Structures are given as structure tokens and as C-alpha cells.
Amino acid sequence: MHAASMPERHGFGYALTPVKLPPMDDLCERYTHITTRIANAARESGRPAGAVRLVAVSKTHTAQAVAQLAACGQRHFGESRVQEGVPKIAAMQDTALEWHFLGPVQRNKARLIAAHFHWLHSLESLDAAKTLSRHAAAAGTRLRALIEINVTCDPRKHGLAPAALPAFLEAYCAQSWPGLALCGLMTIAAHGGPETAVRQTFAQLRELAADSRRAFGLTDFDELSMGMSDDYHWAIAEGATIVRIGRALFGARAR
Template identity: 35%
Template sequence: MTDLTANRQQVLNKIKNICRDCERSEDSITLLAVSKMQSAEVVRAMHATGQIQFAENYLQEALSKQNELKDLPIEWHFIGQIQRNKTRDIAAYFSWVHGVDRLIIAQRLSQHRQVDHQADLHNSHNVTEPLNICIQVNIDREESKGGCLPEELPELVTAISALPNLALRGVMVIPEAGHVDAFSRTRVLFEAVRANHANPAQWDTLSMGMSGDFAEAIAQGATLIRVGTALFGSRSASAL
């Protein structure tokens, strides 16, 4: 098995150094471990290194892992594309959702967040708490990616902010490869929304940056980075 402790410490050290250079506190960065295609055993081992926040892209895979790991105090994030028929389970079993890009999805998540959480469900999260939401923005206007267009963000923020059972926290982007300037454009967009937000203190999450570019993302204000390969190593079929 990959040396997960060493990998995580290397990532944390890099975050520390980047924050020092940017004159930011390393505590201002949340490290989210992207554990898709990793086994429950590997997730358990990574949790033992001190990692608490984990992200999954595929619902059925995530639910299976949550069932195996329900003894652990893990904060689960969903970062994949969301189909309407998946919103009930996503609302019930996750603390965060990073891929909301349509009002109808937010409305369904809000509705289903009211589902009673029985003792034998997969995780221990209390669903009476609001579901934390980040709106996905298609910052580079790629046809192959989800996300609202930048100019659509203010209207979507206003509409989602009015929904019960949700806590709208910020934005998430997946820039086109090599477009590191997308991080600065996203920050401008994020700050513009904050300036007009009814509750600016809650609008606090800039989810951007992955294994290959989180240094640039942090330099441009990222508060949450989504890291898979740098923590777990390259994914393979053996990780399933």
C-alpha cells in the first residue's frame, strides 16, 4: 500500500509553504481527500493519518464505503454531477455538495434534507443540520463540463439562498487544463458575490485546486482544495 502518512504530510508541508509565501494562515485551507475508486480499507487508513474530510464522485460507491466506515467520524462531500433521482440519498448521506449548478437540483436537495435519519443509515451525520452547498461554475465555458456560466451565478445565489435546509457556502470550479488564470477570475467572481451577499460571513468557501495545481489555487484565494492523486497515488483497478 502507498505510504499514505508520508503522502499526506508532504501535501500538508506544501500547503504550509505556499501559505507562508502568500502570507496566509495554513488553517485557512481545508484539505479534501478525493477518495473515488479507493477502497474502504484505504479510506480507513487515510483517516488514521488524521484526515477527516473525504469526497466521492459516484453515489453507489460512496454509500457502500459509508456503510463500511460508519464507525468513523468522517465528513463526506459529494463532488460529482448530480442527477435528479440521486438527490434524496445525497441530501441524506452527505455534509457537503460541491456540484450544484441548477436551481432544480438545489430545490430537491432542500426538500430531501428533511428526510428523517434512521439509526441504521449509512453515516452518522445529523440531517437536521443544513446541507452545505457550493455552486459549480463553468469558469472556462467548456461544453464538456457542468456548471453555471459566470454571469448566471448572482441570480442562482439569490434563488438558492432563499431555500430552507441548505447553507450556501461558495463556489467550486474545475478549470480547463493549464488555465491557471481561471483561479484569479473565479476569485473576482467570488468576491463580487460576497460584496452583495445578504450573509457575507457564510459565503466563505472557494473550492478550487487539485493535485496538479493547488499551489496556484491557494495563491489566488482557494479555501478548500480537492486532492486525490497526491494523497493516494495513481488510481488503478486494484484500488476498487
């Protein structure tokens, strides 16, 4: 696979900063190391090796970097900014990749999220759900959505408080959502926290999801997006089905 070229500027008036990429062999070696660790951690948690999906967080990195990692076998990529992600998706449209939107949903960007991304990890309001569902239905797509939970109630983070989840789900289940498929929960643990505290965060998310499935009869509410470069092995031990890894794959952010 040849690396896709990225236009220097595009319709959003935003330039992607080129970064110095590691040699292809280094990137593939890193990818193989991480996917092996994920498979081993899944087996150690009593699940099949393929039970955990890796999302390569490509924000701030170039379409060329995405193309290199796709050539190594990676298929799921995550972006946090619409104006950065959409041009990469366009540059890679000839490949069978799945794109995950990880950032906060801005109302004026909802149409682009619904039209270009396959997954959303940051649903936190019914207003956003209505807007995204409408745009996805109009585009003839169905967006797989995860509700972001601020497990530790950290005021610096996005997401619903755990105590707010039942009311959100009650209101959600009372309506029809032709453009959304609600698939599970997402959280971010405290950066650099001790293992006990981080694993407790992940365990609480797992329990919230299980309680929600039982209380609301959510048969396809099985996804747990939790764990990043420094703590994904703990997240898998606590039941993660999706881990979001950027730095450990691509290196430090470009900006």
C-alpha cells in the same frame, strides 16, 4: 485504527474493485508531504497555515484506503458517485469523518446525497437545490453547498457560466432553503494548462465570490473549492479554502 472491511457487493448492485494499497508508512509520508505544502502555500498567501482544507478524493479507491488515510489524520474525503460513496461512508461510520460529494447531482440520487454527505461541491441548478434541501430537511441535516462555476465556459464541463451566477443567486436568495447552507463556489481549471491560464481561472472564481458577497449580502459565502493534484499550490496562492486531491495521495485511480 484497523482498516474497515468493504463488502464485495452491496445494495446498489455495484462491486468496488480492490486495489493494491501502498504500505501505511508510504501513505502517511505522502499525506504529511502534501499537508506541509498546503500549510506553506497558505502562509505564503498571507493566511494561517490551517486556512486551507484538504479533501482527499477517494473515488475508485477502497474503504481500506480511506481507513488508512484517516489513521494518518485526514478527516475530509470526497466522492463523485453515490453508489460508490455511500457504502464507504457506511463502512466508516464509527469515525468522525466529513464527506464531500463532488459529482453531478442526479435527481434520483439527491435523497442519498442529502442523507449521507456533509458537503456538496456541484450545485448548478435551482431544481437540484430544491430537491436536496427538501431531502436534507427531512433527514434532519443541513447540506453545505458550493455552486459549481464553469469559469472557462468549456462545453465539456459542468457548472454555471460566470454570467449566469447573479441570476441564480437572485432566485436563490428569494426563497427559503431549510436543508441547504450556501457556502461558496467551486471550479475546475483546464487540465495541464499553463500556470498563467490556470491561475487566471482561480482568480476569476475568487472575484466572482467577492462580487456575490457584496451584491447579495452573503455573509457566510467564503469557501473557494479549487485546485487538484497538479495545480493546488496555484489555487492556494489565488485564495482557495478547499483543495481536492486524489492521485497525489492515493496514487493512480483503480479504474
